[in-house]
Amino acid sequence: MSERELNKEKVKETPAAQITKPEVNVLVETADPVRRITKYVLAITALIFIWYIIADRHAPWSDQARVQTYVIPIVPQVSGRVTEVLVKQDQIVSPGDVLFKIDPSDYQLAVEDAEAALELAGQEIGAGMATVVTAQAQLVVAETNVEHVRAQSARVFEMEEKNVLSHSDGDKARAAIKASKAEVISAKANLDKAKQSLGKAGNANPRIRSALAKLKKAQLDLSRTVVLAPSLGGITNLQIDIGFYAKAGAAAMTFIEGNTAWIQVNLRENNLANLAIGNSVEIALDVDPGTIYRGKISSIGFAVDTASTSAVGSLANVESKSGWLRDAQRFPVMITFDDDSTKGKRRLGGQADVQIYTGDNWFVNSLGWAWIRVLSILSYVY
Incomplete structure (x- = not known):
């Protein structure tokens, strides 16, 4: 039997507890970097998701915001x-x-014509005053004549009673009295007519007032x-x-008012629950990346047009939408700037991101604070 085979037999006979691994062959199990990164990404995603749900109510954010101001047609x-x-x-x-x-040529002529009309009105008033004076003199003459006729007639009546004069002479005297009285009545009527024709004195006179009004209108048209x-x-x-x-x-041109500007942000209905006028807002304007401006909510819209009715005589037009979720309804919320630091950067229709703070929750507000600044920096590239 060879030496190699003998060694194998020895290994088989040796108890398992007595077998030791050489230290140089020990394998140290290391953590998987992909798994570690995945855990971090999932944790961050969960945090953002939780913040998104909470922020929808307590610190809503939106990029559906635009700069608004007054648009005035120059007419x-x-x-x-x-x-x-x-x-x-x-x-x-x-x-x-x-x-x-x-x-201005036509309007300068109109001013000159109105000035002439005012002068004529003054002359007419002067003539009317002369007529009044004449009528007053005629009334004095008529009243004096009445007194004279009465005195003469009294003598005739005395002579008539003494039969020195006939009844015919007495009738003539009585007729003369009536005639003189009629002249007084006529003189009073002429005086009233002259006064009515003259009207009030000075600038209160209707003809003067009318002429002055026409002159002012002509001057106003000239200035326009x-x-x-x-x-x-x-x-x-x-x-x-x-x-x-x-x-x-x-309209000849359009004027964009520069002193007053505000932000209109269209928020979903579930953003409005805790909103209140005066809530603090941070604004990131696309025109000025990296800079945050402050503002406040000035109004919260409570109505939008959702009418689906048509003209009388036709049928209502009902929109049919498919999908798992219905579209969120948005309402306009107006935000005013706290100061004039944005002057020169507020272009009508310019886009903005807004972050609204409805309370004092430090965690939610801190995430919102960081988020609006990230968006402001990202606006450098879009």
């Missing part, structure tokens, strides 16, 4: 040919800056031939040039 209030356009497309303007001018910027803002959608006939009431 001329008078018609005419445009003689100057002093702004360009997308130009920033200040309050009172001249935007464009309309040919120069169209001014209503406030700080920008000009867009410029539609006119020199020679264009501007029509009153028709």
Whole structure:
């Protein structure tokens, strides 16, 4: 039997407890790195999922946010040919800056005509006052005549009683009294007519007031031939040039108001449960990546249009949607900036991310604080 076979036989006869492994052949089991990374990813995913569920109620976040401001159509209030356009497309303007001018010739003539009408009204008032004075004098004459006729008639009546004068002379005296009284009544009527025609004195006179109103209207129309910027803002959608006939009431350009801006974020219904006006908000504007601005909720929408009815005489249009989950309804929430640090960066329609804090939960708020800053940095690349 060979030496190799003898060694095998010895190994078989040796008890298992006496067999030892050489230290140099000991295998140390190491952890699987893929499994370890998977555990970390699952833990982070679970944390994000839990935070997402809690944050939906207590610290909602949304990227469905846009910058809003007032959009004002610049509408001329008078018609005419445009003689100057002093702004360009997308130009920033200040309050009172001249935007464009309309040919003032017709409106200058209207002012001159109104001034002449006012002067004529003054002359008419002067003539009316003279008429009143004349009517007053005629009344005094008529009243004086009545007294004279009465005195003369009294003597005639005495002579008539003494049969010195006939009854015919007495009748004539009585008729003269009646005639003088009628002249007084007529003079009073003429005076009232003159006063009514004259109206009130001074600027309270209706003809003066009418003439002044027409003059002011003409002057106002003349001033409206120069169209001014209503406030700080920008000009867009410029539609006119020199020679264009501007029509009153028709927009010539669009003005974007620059002093007031807010964020409109459309939140799902389950985000609204704990929202309140005044809640603190952090805002990340796409136009300024990496910077966080602060704001507050100013209003929470309570109505959206979901009508599916059609015009009278037709049938309602019902939308049919398929899928396991129905679409979430969104409501508009308005957010105002805490300060003016965003001026110059607030472009109408610009996108933003917002993080809302409804309470003092440090854990939820800390995750929201970190999340909005990550999103702000990510906006560098999209």
